[in-house]
Amino acid sequence: MSAVEETPGSTPAGAAQRGPAPSPGFWTRARRQPRFVFGLVVTVLVVVFAVVAPFFAPFGENETAGAPFSPDGVFGTDYLGQDVLSRLMYGGEAILLISVLGTLLGMVLGVLIGVVAAYGGGWWDEVIMRLNDVTLAFPQILLALVVLTAVEQPTAWIIVLLVGVSHAPRVARVSRGVALGIVSRDFVVAAEALGERRSRVILAEVLPNMSTPLLAEAGLRLTYSIGLVAALGFLGFSADPGSANWGQMIQENRLALSTQPWAVLAPVAVIAVFTIATNLMADGLAQLAQRGE
Amino acid sequence: MTTTADQQDEQGAVRRGAGLVVEGLGVSLTGRERAGTDVVEGIDLVLRPGEVVGLVGESGSGKTTVGTSLLGYSRAGAVISSGKVLVEGRDVLTMPWREVRQLRGEEVAYVPQDPASALNPSIRIGKQIVELQTLRGIGTTASRLQGARDGLAEVGLPNDDEFLRRYPHQLSGGQVQRVALAMAFLPKPKVLVLDEPTTGLDVTTQAMVLETMAGLCRTYGVSALYVTHDLAVVANIADRVAVMYAGQIAEIGDRRTIFASPSHPYTRALLDSIPHLSQARALTGIPGRTPAPGARPGGCRFHDRCAFVAEECRTTEPELRSVGPDHDVRCLRSEDIGRWDISRGTVPDADPDQPREVVLSIEGLDVFYGRKHVVHDVSFDVGKAEVVALVGESGSGKTTISRCVGGLHREWTGSISFDGTPLAKGARKRSAADRKRIQYIFQNPYLSLNPRLTVEQIVTRPMELFGIAKGREATDRAKVLLDQVALGPAMLELQANRLSGGERQRVAIARALAAEPDVLICDEITSALDVSVQGSIVALLEGLRIERGISMLFVTHNLALVRSIAARVEILQAGRVVEAGSVVSVMDSPAEDYTRNLLANSPRID
Numbered sequence: 001m002s003a004v005e006e007t008p009g010s011t012p013a014g015a016a017q018r019g020p021a022p023s024p025g026f027w028t029r030a031r032r033q034p035r036f037v038f039g040l041v042v043t044v045l046v047v048v049f050a051v052v053a054p055f056f057a058p059f060g061e062n063e064t065a066g067a068p069f070s071p072d073g074v075f076g077t078d079y080l081g082q083d084v085l086s087r088l089m090y091g092g093e094a095i096l097l098i099s100v101l102g103t104l105l106g107m108v109l110g111v112l113i114g115v116v117a118a119y120g121g122g123w124w125d126e127v128i129m130r131l132n133d134v135t136l137a138f139p140q141i142l143l144a145l146v147v148l149t150a151v152e153q154p155t156a157w158i159i160v161l162l163v164g165v166s167h168a169p170r171v172a173r174v175s176r177g178v179a180l181g182i183v184s185r186d187f188v189v190a191a192e193a194l195g196e197r198r199s200r201v202i203l204a205e206v207l208p209n210m211s212t213p214l215l216a217e218a219g220l221r222l223t224y225s226i227g228l229v230a231a232l233g234f235l236g237f238s239a240d241p242g243s244a245n246w247g248q249m250i251q252e253n254r255l256a257l258s259t260q261p262w263a264v265l266a267p268v269a270v271i272a273v274f275t276i277a278t279n280l281m282a283d284g285l286a287q288l289a290q291r292g293e
Numbered sequence: 294m295t296t297t298a299d300q301q302d303e304q305g306a307v308r309r310g311a312g313l314v315v316e317g318l319g320v321s322l323t324g325r326e327r328a329g330t331d332v333v334e335g336i337d338l339v340l341r342p343g344e345v346v347g348l349v350g351e352s353g354s355g356k357t358t359v360g361t362s363l364l365g366y367s368r369a370g371a372v373i374s375s376g377k378v379l380v381e382g383r384d385v386l387t388m389p390w391r392e393v394r395q396l397r398g399e400e401v402a403y404v405p406q407d408p409a410s411a412l413n414p415s416i417r418i419g420k421q422i423v424e425l426q427t428l429r430g431i432g433t434t435a436s437r438l439q440g441a442r443d444g445l446a447e448v449g450l451p452n453d454d455e456f457l458r459r460y461p462h463q464l465s466g467g468q469v470q471r472v473a474l475a476m477a478f479l480p481k482p483k484v485l486v487l488d489e490p491t492t493g494l495d496v497t498t499q500a501m502v503l504e505t506m507a508g509l510c511r512t513y514g515v516s517a518l519y520v521t522h523d524l525a526v527v528a529n530i531a532d533r534v535a536v537m538y539a540g541q542i543a544e545i546g547d548r549r550t551i552f553a554s555p556s557h558p559y560t561r562a563l564l565d566s567i568p569h570l571s572q573a574r575a576l577t578g579i580p581g582r583t584p585a586p587g588a589r590p591g592g593c594r595f596h597d598r599c600a601f602v603a604e605e606c607r608t609t610e611p612e613l614r615s616v617g618p619d620h621d622v623r624c625l626r627s628e629d630i631g632r633w634d635i636s637r638g639t640v641p642d643a644d645p646d647q648p649r650e651v652v653l654s655i656e657g658l659d660v661f662y663g664r665k666h667v668v669h670d671v672s673f674d675v676g677k678a679e680v681v682a683l684v685g686e687s688g689s690g691k692t693t694i695s696r697c698v699g700g701l702h703r704e705w706t707g708s709i710s711f712d713g714t715p716l717a718k719g720a721r722k723r724s725a726a727d728r729k730r731i732q733y734i735f736q737n738p739y740l741s742l743n744p745r746l747t748v749e750q751i752v753t754r755p756m757e758l759f760g761i762a763k764g765r766e767a768t769d770r771a772k773v774l775l776d777q778v779a780l781g782p783a784m785l786e787l788q789a790n791r792l793s794g795g796e797r798q799r800v801a802i803a804r805a806l807a808a809e810p811d812v813l814i815c816d817e818i819t820s821a822l823d824v825s826v827q828g829s830i831v832a833l834l835e836g837l838r839i840e841r842g843i844s845m846l847f848v849t850h851n852l853a854l855v856r857s858i859a860a861r862v863e864i865l866q867a868g869r870v871v872e873a874g875s876v877v878s879v880m881d882s883p884a885e886d887y888t889r890n891l892l893a894n895s896p897r898i899d
Contacts, residue, residue, distance in 0.1 A: 004831055029606055082770070185740050185741075186735040186736075186740040186741035187736065187740065187741050187742055187743040189701055189735075190699070190733065190735065190741055190804075192720055193699055193700055193720045193728070193732075193733050194720075194728060194754070194758055194808070195699055195720055195721060195723070195725060195728045195758070196758065204743075205748075208743070208745035208746075209743070209744065209745055
């Protein structure tokens with residue numbers, strides 16, 4: 001974007017040439033990336049909306065505001081006559097919390113699997129990654145549905161667990177790829193030669209150098225998580241069937257799509273805006289990572 | 294290599310036309326914050342037909358920028374802001390881009406540093422050469438295949454169908470470079486720009502490529518600009534030499550003048566840091582580091598690193614002025630700095646008869662990579678406070694042996710014993726004491742330091758690990774160590790990726806010293822660095838050897854460097870030791886053809 005960043009293919013000589021002028025820090029460069037900044041701002045706005053809005057909702061979560069599917073209020077009412085705007089304001093928190101926690105869990109599990117496979121190498125790598133391939137072959141949503149149909153009343157943490165576990169193999173593939181490029185570097189070999197503990201080599205030498213691509217991956221996984229949690233809500237698997245939930249709202253009100261479209265379109269729009277924003281953020285991070293820090 | 298004499302004779306006949314003239318060339322940065330900062334400025338250069346001009350400088354001096362400017366090209370983020378590049382009277386910089394495209398390759402050809410990346414890996418060699426002629430409209434469909442064969446024959450490569458059918462990956466590095474030369478010469482260019490074309494090649498291959506290049510230039514009257522950081526190579530092939538510093542030409546003149554009576558303190562300092570083949574030298578570096586564009590000092594740009602600096606140098610910017618026939622210098626004080634002698638700084642060779650106290654001995658070492666047997670029955674030993682050099686071309690197994698000693702490679706048989714006790718194969722199997730006492734320093738300082746850690750974390754870690762010191766005490770020791778490797782304590786706070794190559798390598802050395810080792814394994818530790826930095830690192834190691842009695846296993850491909858640093862040398866070829874002994878005896882009276890060949894092909898300035 002600007003000449004301040006090193007030109008592509010910066011050779012060792014090129015880096016030496018840079019002299020004492022420090023390369024701008026990660027956040028400085030991220031802030032110059034319009035894609036990232038836009039994604040971040042919108043994501044934060046949606047999160048703030050989900051967290052703060054319930055306090056300003058004109059009606060309660062399950063309060064009847066008028067006749068079903070009537071055009072009263074900003075977005076009208078839903079199939080039970082509840083105010084759509086208020087439901088929208090209440091319905092974000094659960095989705096956000098579950099998708100963020102699920103993403104975190106998936107990242108931790110996946111990175112662990114991927115880095116151990118890459119660092120272990122040889123048979124370790126083969127066995128771990130082939131097992132990973134098996135779980136990878138299982139569609140994410142199917143895995144969730146199989147478990148959820150078996151459970152009588154799904155609680156929030158079961159959904160978190162499902163989202164996390166279904167992400168893990170995908171994250172593992174990516175992080176193994178990134179880690180492979182790092183474990184062969186001389187500074188890892190140097191730590192080995194000093195006889196550092198393996199866990200320390202992974203934590204102190206390998207992981208810090210993976211942070212940018214992993215952040216990008218986390219953003220992408222968050223996008224998928226939101227989609228997945230919303231989809232589960234749409235299919236009727238949510239922690240609390242009575243409470244507001246963006247995914248569930250689409251399912252509840254889809255019959256009246258032609259007469260009271262806002263009851264469906266409003267939650268669809270928030271989910272869309274949120275996924276696109278997190279995706280843009282992830283994309284921006286990925287571009288930074290690609291340019292190589 | 295030996296052709297310079299007849300080159301001179303032929304020059305008179307070849308010199309016709311204008312060649313290439315560069316006038317007042319300036320390249321500056323673009324972009325918000327550094328717009329207008331000059332990368333190079335005021336470059337005046339004449340390439341006469343048939344003449345090879347060596348453009349020498351350290352990294353950051355702008356030499357590559359000048360090289361690509363001759364093709365009207367500047368890298369992204371920079372723009373050619375002033376000056377003229379005249380090819381036969383036409384200015385390349387004002388040409389419409391269609392003409393520039395035509396000119397590149399046809400009149401001004403470029404040979405890149407890494408030709409392997411310039412050749413398409415999925416197209417056969419023959420087809421690529423034919424394709425080039427089609428693109429340039431050379432010959433007819435029928436004649437192009439023959440043209441490809443002739444081109445390959447000219448650079449001394451086979452030109453049968455088998456060779457033409459090969460893919461680039463089936464050629465060796467030297468062959469690829471010669472294919473690139475053949476392709477550069479096919480359109481019969483008038484000017485050739487070579488950007489470090491032999492970096493990364495073995496000395497024998499390098500000699501072959503250089504000879505081919507010089508021969509072709511003479512035959513076709515092509516002027517060549519040879520961009521390199523290696524003064525020794527320039528001493529062998531160039532007719533004239535231009536030394537660049539911080540974006541300006543510091544000194545330019547006839548090759549013999551430059552090497553016999555260099556008049557710029559920078560040129561002298563560079564020559565002082567280059568090892569000689571014929572005699573050991575106390576190498577010196579240049580203090581400080583090459584200033585980056587935008588951080589260059591006022592007055593004379595070299596004044597902050599110059600040994601002859603006077604008050605006027607800080608304020609007055611020197612002009613390039615003539616000090617002799619065909620010899621220009623950009624220095625205010627070039628008359629006041631005395632005479633110059635190439636053999637300055639020579640010291641006696643290491644005494645071959647010195648008593649030795651063996652600390653590390655390698656016996657019957659065989660090394661494997663999977664089923665491949667790469668090192669065969671190698672035995673040698675290293676004495677206390679002694680430097681043993683492992684020398685050989687790429688693939689000779691020198692690094693492999695050093696990795697086995699360092700515990701980084703485990704597939705070997707034989708015995709490596711340290712202080713009389715055998716060492717285990719992998720570092721993890723060795724005792725903490727063994728790991729502490731043998732330290733490994735890597736070739737590439739850009740890969741061997743974790744870019745996310747600070748210098749303090751890097752240097753104090755071995756102390757914590759081996760229980761030498763902790764916390765504040767470790768930090769204090771780190772300061773002392775940094776001081777020993779000539780880095781200031783302010784460095785402690787910096788992350789490794791903010792340092793220059795030379796500084797990184799010093800930090801790597803400080804990390805190795807932090808463990809208080811008895812043996813240092815140095816794997817090509819200066820090959821990624823500028824000569825001036827190499828000089829100061831060698832001086833540093835020599836000091837450590839004498840003060841602390843550290844023994845070193847020094848892996849290198851540079852025989853001249855061996856002469857200055859090592860006491861004993863093991864010459865390796867294809868995984869076997871072909872000749873071994875004291876440096877003096879091996880280098881002054883080599884017994885093996887292979888050694889003689891290596892010595893003969895090593896570029897030298899003495």
